[in-house]
Amino acid sequence: MDTAIATQHESRSSLLPMAIIGMLFFIFGFVTWLNGALIPFLQTICDLTAFQAMLVASAFYIAYTVMALPMAAIIERTGYKNGMALGLALVGVGALIFIPAAYSRIFGVFLLAQFVVGSGLTILQTASNPYIVRVGSPDTAAVRICIMGLLNKGAGIVAPLVFAALVLGGITGISDAELSALSATAKDAKLDELAGQLVSPYIGMAILAVILAVAMTFAPLPDIEDEAVAGQENAEVTLAGLMKFPQLILGSVALFFYVGVEVIAGDAIGLLGRQAGMDTAEAAVLTSYTMIFMVLGYIYGTIAIPRFISQQTALMISAVLGLVFTALVMTGSMESAALSAATLSQFGLPEVPNAVFFVALLGFANAMCWPAIWPLALEGLGKFTSKGSALLIMGISGAAVMPPLYGHFADTGDGQLAYLIAIPAYLFILFYALKGHKLRSWK
Template sequence: MSTSPASGTPARNALWPVLLITALFFFWGMANNLNDILIPQFKKAFILTDLQSGLVQSAFYMGYFILALPAAFLMRKLGYKAAVIVGLVLYALGAFLFWPAAENHQYTSFLGALFVIASGLAFLETSANPLITVLGSPDKAAFRLNLAQAFNPLGSLAGIWIGQSFILSGIEHDETALAAMTEGARQAFYISEVKAVQTPYLIIGVVVLAWAALVLFSKFPDAATKNAEEDTGEQVGFFASIGRLFSKPRFLMGVVAQFFYVGAQVGIWSYMIRYGQKEIGLVDKDAATYLYYALAAFAAGRFFGTALMSKLSPNLILGVFAVINIGLMIAAVVLGGETGMWALVASSFFMSIMFPTIFATSIAGLGNLTKTGSSLLVMSIIGGAVLTAIMGFVSDQSDIRTSFAVVAACFGVIALYAFTAPKGVKVDSLPASSH
């Protein structure tokens, strides 16, 4: 009978905690991709520019950036389980804040709510991956982590489905039609579009809060609740470890590459509906279908890319995929129309291995700096905030097609990171990733 190394508890007794933590991968996948629905919804309901609507992602990923290090600090001091509970409570609180934001018809209130949700996700993503590996026997850790990760794209698809089915109305009025309405009818339209988010997010908040209670009152193995400081090698303080990481140029370049990767991924998915509206003439509800195709391509690319890595260097694959995506972004900018839309969908296939590959190659050889290095890589997710806003600005100054030139530049940085990798650095395995 296999046992948990930390507590001697039979591994099968960790089944319930494994189920509870596996669900977290579903929850944050859902939250991330619901943002891609909120952008066109808020643009319509609040009459926003592309830059203003892109602030949905800016507020969201700012939460990751600001809370990543506090999450790592809490995890080191109080253990994984405490970090999970804090993350779930913040997630639920942010979802509940959607109700008063809709009642008050305040876009800035929604941005605040999204910041709170993302703050919770920073705790969840920092703790869930390592936690799932200690819930049971060590020889099954990789299996548990891969199984948990399988629920992340399911959450992403659920987020798109919830948004398409219960938030997007498919009703769109051009400026002429809006001007022809009475003031009362126009305001009623805006209010109905804003309030469409209330019930879905209320239900999400209730479910997530209930999940926090289940985690709180469930018995976990000792490894989930003990101090999570490094147990081997030279002990390095939290802030001292940050200082040491700044003397690792390859790691720092990895942080930069991750910043631009997340910006590219978030930018493509955030403006895909907008691209379909402008380039093909689809309504928001129909354009959202292309997000399903993109996520399916993303999942397929994960399997294909992982299989390739058994034969080829991860950095070589990363570099080639980045170059291919530069070409696809150029096609989206130059060709436009349905061809450009399919180029955006195809890019998800080649993005699929980028986050975990950059992550794994960046932390290779960090030793007892690995946990702190991982939290800095999570902070690089702020690329989704900065570059999505830049895309919105470019779109407002020109058009949505031209904004994807920003993404082409992002893939250029990733290609540079990949092709300048030092020879002989081995990466045994890629970490699971939600991005």
């Protein structure tokens, strides 16, 4: 009886912090998955190859590697709550840089804006993920992260649609064929008009981010301090000290591969759509298809963990599904749309080729990776948790490395067969699910 009362009290006491962090997950989900719409958009207005277009993702995600440890140091000084406020403010600054980028149509300025926004999200991720893991029972950590994932990926469904409505709404004549038929002067004017559509939405994003940063400063969010576990009482928390935790190091590698394939599925789906003959406006909303299946995956995880399957079993299932769906992407038809006609089109969504549909299904396979890897990797870290979280955040750099590699293979070969890059990634995730997370020494 006492245990039940304690559990209920824990649930009530974590409800408000979860609601506040949930708002943050929605925000950085919205900002993150705008990339899926930005990539084909910037490919058009800046006249980019597939490799160059995927640098939009690289500039965003490389911030997680460059800034993770500095941001972890900031969190140690300021606490979780003030760190999150700073992260929101940085997102606002990055959004403002999109304004000169849009007016100049200089690709490098867009990349700078992406890096600054990514830096803001780095501190938000570094603070919020361990917070959610530690705000309740360790056994239900994956469920709490699933709930956050629902908000994050729900924002991913909305973001491309909002982008299309605010930026592409009312603009016609932007297919590759229509643009190539224009004179150089007329094409330049059309692209300037298209780029100018970015200004108002990003001004709005900047204002909202600053308002939320101020609100976060006064939010009733208690700080959670890392506690030492047995044998760590006198241990010095250093980066080198993290190397004695195989489950953490291998978990960071698993996250590297997971985030790489997640971003390829979410952001590069638009490039594959364009290869199939879709125009810029149609390709810009394809990220929503992947996010729909990710949301379904999170719902499945919220219901199944830990009632029916463990966190590690969920990760194993995700890896196997990733391997299967990747094989189907590579072999699926680029002409037939039978699969989406029988499923998504029943809900009013446009049909897509079967190969593109299987890319969207990778969203379902990927959904359980992030929620399962985090608690498995942080288990037993004690006072090393904050620095361990920063190391895991650095694993997000997989999204800076793997998508451009995909873009290179798509440019030099076939965008469909380029998904072969995902196979070794899912194989490593499978290894981590079966064995890697259990290791407690390197011997």
